[in-house]
Amino acid sequence: GAVVSQHPSWVICKSGTSVKIECRSLDFQATTMFWYRQFPKQSLMLMATSNEGSKATYEQGVEKDKFLINHASLTLSTLTVTSAHPEDSSFYICSATSQGAGDTIYFGEGSWLTVV
Amino acid sequence: QKEVEQDPGPLSVPEGAIVSLNCTYSNSAFQYFMWYRQYSRKGPELLMYTYSSGNKEDGRFTAQVDKSSKYISLFIRDSQPSDSATYLCAMSAVGEYGNKLVFGAGTILRVKS
Numbered sequence: 001g002a003v004v005s006q007h008p009s010w011v012i013c014k015s016g017t018s019v020k021i022e023c024r025s026l027d028f029q030a031t032t033m034f035w036y037r038q039f040p041k042q043s044l045m046l047m048a049t050s051n052e053g054s055k056a057t058y059e060q061g062v063e064k065d066k067f068l069i070n071h072a073s074l075t076l077s078t079l080t081v082t083s084a085h086p087e088d089s090s091f092y093i094c095s096a097t098s099q100g101a102g103d104t105i106y107f108g109e110g111s112w113l114t115v116v
Numbered sequence: 117q118k119e120v121e122q123d124p125g126p127l128s129v130p131e132g133a134i135v136s137l138n139c140t141y142s143n144s145a146f147q148y149f150m151w152y153r154q155y156s157r158k159g160p161e162l163l164m165y166t167y168s169s170g171n172k173e174d175g176r177f178t179a180q181v182d183k184s185s186k187y188i189s190l191f192i193r194d195s196q197p198s199d200s201a202t203y204l205c206a207m208s209a210v211g212e213y214g215n216k217l218v219f220g221a222g223t224i225l226r227v228k229s
Contacts, residue, residue: 043219107152107160
């Protein structure tokens with residue numbers, strides 16, 4: 001089946017620094033990738049939708065200057081958390097799908113970010 | 117009112133029991149329905165995917181969709197301790213949402229041996 005890989009799985013960074021998380025589709029071309037945030041014991045909160053070659057569409061309340069999303073190719077999207085603060089500590093998950101409404105969406109394994 | 121309602125549980129059952137997990141939704145535009153399983157500190161794993169009313173079976177799992185009632189279910193037969201996880205329903209619509217998923221809150225399932 002399709003595989004979506006995220007890297008790193010775990011990252012600890014100092015407050016004020018930036019951290020980049022990669023999301024790769026390994027065996028299909030992902031025209032659309034989604035970035036989610038999940039707090040403990042809560043459901044996934046969609047942050048933004050990323051289409052290859054175009055600017056990401058952010059959900060209401062998500063700071064686009066803080067959470068930079070780049071989808072430079074059909075197999076790679078990146079999320080950069082800029083000037084991270086402890087409240088940015090969370091589980092970040094990406095998902096990817098191929099073109100066409102209704103195509104299956106596959107999730108990455110997630111990336112745990114801890115800002116100290 | 118949330119677009120997708122799901123009882124967060126936790127739901128605790130003995131090994132071998134039949135588990136019923138449910139979601140209701142309010143947006144009649146939703147056409148595609150999915151169930152994901154999420155183990156602690158892991159990404160969601162797709163279990164079932166369906167787009168029509170009726171039942172779809174895969175091994176011990178059966179997904180049921182009733183579009184007229186805006187109600188979906190996931191049944192797990194012969195539940196195992198390894199089924200202990202959070203189960204998330206998700207759905208999407210064509211047009212406005214494209215492939216954007218709307219998730220339920222997730223139901224925590226605990227299967228006791």
